[in-house]
Amino acid sequence: MSLLPILEYPDAALRRTAAPVAAERFADPAFQRLLDDMFQTMYEAPGIGLASTQVDVFERFMVIDVSETRDQPLVFVNPTIRERSADLRVHTEGCLSIPGVFADVTRADGIVVEAFDRHGARFELSVDGLLATCVQHELDHLDGKLFIDYLSPLKRDRALKKLEKLRKNRE
Template sequence: MALLPIIEYPNPHLRVVTSPVAAERVADPAFQKLLDDMLHTMYEAPGIGLAAPQVDIMDRFLVLDVSEERDQPMVMVNPVIRERSDELRVHQEGCLSIPGVFADVTRADGIEVEALDREGRSFVLRADGLLATCIQHEIDHLDGKLFIDYLSPLKRSMALKKLEKARRRA
């Protein structure tokens, strides 16, 4: 497996709305290798989710694994959130494309998402807690949105100053 380069904010590709993946492409060995490479990259980063735009691929798919043991990888191709709970939850989020920046983000505590799995089969998943937060965060990437977009202008400015300071030190 190969490590893929993760693009970082403010790269404009992080703001691109992705294109759906053709169902027949999912079975392609090159696509399967790309999924493996994305999972490897996510685990090595280390992160709990990685969307295609973060590795400069403008297609609608993502990988994630929120398990403690990091042994429950999930693939979602063309995911769509069908339902969001009225109950909200605050999680501290970070992003591999905005390294070193963390902030509290409020999202739906529960969701229902429909997607294709790694084999191209359609599935529906009900998720809550951290899994729901992670899915929402990664689907935002597919829609050209970043977690810092949920912050107030002041908090966003402070977060981006922290990012710049860390880059200067590096």
């Protein structure tokens, strides 16, 4: 396994929409290695979710593990949200592509997501709380949307100024 470079805002590639994964990809050893590399990259970052578009791959898949023990890896290939609860929840979100910036985002508290696992088996999952937030966040990446897009112009401007300041301090 190896670490993958994570695209950072304002890279224009983060705004690209990912294409569906073709059925033959599931049997491709390179695809399976890529999933493993994405998990390693996500864990090392550290993060709880990583969409393919964040590592410059424009196919619809993502990896997630919201467990504290980092032992419940989930793969979602060609994910679709089938239902969203009317109940909303505010989570403080961050993003590996916008490192060091966090903001409150309101999303559906519960969702039903349909996807394929890493081997091509279709599944449906009803989730809420942090996992629901994470799925929605990563699915947004596959559609070229970032969590800062949910912020008011003033809050987005503040978040981006903070990102710029953090980058200058890293140099």
